[in-house]
Amino acid sequence: MNSAVSPRPGRHLRRPDWAGRNYSLLTAAAFVTNLGGHGALIAAAFAVLENGGDGGDVGLVAAARTLPLVLFLLIGGAVADRVPRHRVMVAANALNCVSQGLFAVLVLTGEPLLWQMMLLTALGGTGQAFFGPAAEGMLLSSVSGAQASRAFAVFRMAMQGAAVGGAALGGAMVAVVGPGWVLAADAAAFAVAGAMRALLDVGHIAPREPGGGMLADLREGWQEFVGRPWLWAVVVQFSIVGAVVGAADAVYGPLVSRDHLGGAGPWGLALGFFGAGTVAGALLMTRWKPRRLLLAGTLCVFPLALPSAALAVPVPIGVLCAVMFVTGVTLEVFGVSWMTALHQEIPENKLSRVSAYDWFGSVALTPLAVALAGPAEDAFGRTEALWGCAVTVFTVTALVLLVPDVRRLRRRTKEIATGPATAGANGSADAECPVGGHG
Template identity: 80%
Template sequence: MTERLASPATAPAWAGRNYTLLTTAAIVTGLGANGSLIAAAFAVLDTGGDGGDVGLVAASRTVPLVVFLLIGGAVADRLPRHRVMVAANILNFLSQAAFAVLVLTGEPRLWQMMLLTALGGTGQAFFSPAAEGMLMSSVQGAQAGRAFAFFRMATQGAALGGAALGGALVAAVGPGWVLAFDAAAFAVAGSLRAFLDVGHIPPRAPGEGMLADLREGWREFTGRPWLWGVVVQFSLANAVVGAADAVYGPLVARDSLGGAGPWGLALGAFGAGTVAGALLMTRWKPRRLLFAGTLCVFPLALPSAALAVPVPVGVLYAVMFVAGTTVEVFGVSWMTALHQEIPEDKLSRVSAYDWFGSVSLMPLATALAGPAESAFGRTQALWGCAVLVVVVTAMVLLIPDIRTLTRRGESVAAGSPAVPADAERPVGGLG
């Protein structure tokens, strides 16, 4: 066990040194990153760009994320994860700092914004699998679900503050300063993550190379219907929700809601909902965790429908809060299922396949958002986003393991093999 930053009298037993450092660093980057998403969109619009240009900049971040995610997962399961995370934070710091300088000192060109955003996506591709594996290996036992809920509550609270503050600052001082704040946040978070301890993680056995590692991760991923089923679901849902948030949301805000400030508050309301959902999950432990979580994905369709109308700002805030609350129930349930079922030495590779599937269609969706608006109209495109979320969520409930996978008292993520579900019930299984 690692040394704790806080004494047992002031912190739960599972809140060890690594967990505390990871949570603190995630709060710092959450404050910066959520404001920078708004800043990047309005930086494009301020230079005369349209919805198609906003979509291209958003897609340029996701393309390298998709390309390098699987490599990032293999690297994170082979090298010390904290070093991968720090290196990724350095790249994010440099790219966001350059983006901020361009916006503050002159009129940035579209290709420059796309290039710097792509560098940020590359850093994220290596960071995300390493970070998820590091977090899951930092907690053990029956309290893992509560630990994940508190982690997500803290980081979603940072998202709430970052989105609201980012929208207000974009309106008050312009997007350049918000991008500069995000760069500084990456520098601080990278410094914290440099102190993570990986001594408790067993040394990796010599492998046969990266391709062999990727194949092993693929077998782990495809052998579990609940895992690939949810990833396919979110590959479609994330694509359309991402397009609505990155492209249509700022445009509706500009035309009908009053600009960057109200849209930032709407994103903040979603963040407030996720905090409420995480708080709920510190107390609620649904036995059929994936079934309960999947039912809570349906309200994710509500924000796109609200933008399609569009509803008054107050109603939009309420809709975003409800969607954030319910989708966070899924988020905590999903992390608990991964922690419970996936061996520790494969966590980052499985996480990489999870991330890869979940974001693989986002570049296409964001790039096509502008043309879709021109072809069908913004209202029809937003209604299409809402309907697709409902359909794919209903379809994933057809997978038996989604309905029947149950919570166990102890996790297997500390290194022991995952227990097939058919060892616990007469039919079905995870592979």
């Protein structure tokens, strides 16, 4: 079915049926936060470097953001399946706005201390721990039926499209006006996105049935998680892949760019090409619907080893940009396939808890990997550490293909009655980042 709606004489074009009010608000808010967030990632790293820090300090600040994710994600998932999800999202956005705003003030008015940057980054990570499961549950249940994968692809195309401008603009702004103003812009983006998410309509959603408490909710989510081999296998895979790729991107990328490519601008350009690749990949997935969802998606994880290898050489900026573009394309094939699998297989009232276990597994090793990136560089050398990242990504991705359910899980062509909540005539449903721990 063509999702486009033909215009009638004298009437304006309207949204396709699957792009209801909630879905549209979620997509617009994700665009805003990703526009600010991709620039802020570069700004945070260079704020540390410009205030006398080294690679180890960059890793500590990055780890300070990820550690609260590990500590609070499971609680965040349980809360999001109890409290209206949009309220959790708005509260998390408010915390992120405050923490990034204070970070910006410190950078703009003086020389921030390492512990101050770590503390504020940790507050931002705490907000993300509650935001992530709620957002994923909202998005996955905001669409239904045969057009679900197309809706996810369009959402990711908008979200990743913001990365193209956000990374390039952020890198340029860091080079021209310094990291403080980029952090301030990110704080403003969180404020705008939070206002949008406050407008989500969940009044038609029945209240959740009373349960046995937080521990019972967590246990129920755990049973849902471990009972699906394809789910826990991929999450274990990304607990390792995400850790080594996170270390390469957060620590080694800025250092290689500073020492060999000319500073923040080229690294921002490379990240912008990655964002452009994700847009192209999402556009591809609006048309391509692989039958074996996770087989196609997992095969497209192998190219995640390429950026680390390119930084290890290191290749010229033009080659690095090409590598990042290809990686972005293939990552989106996985991302849309993964979201579609979750959408069709996980009951709506357990989406946030399952998403929390997904996020938890995907980020559990990242604080350790990022914190150890600097010491690993000192012990083995930067080039050797980057090659180690590339080999690790390739190996664990090959191993996950040994799980039969990963190879066999097929796309369903008909909506399942017990699946996620069905959208109404305007596409609204109880219903967001990179979604889950996988981008």
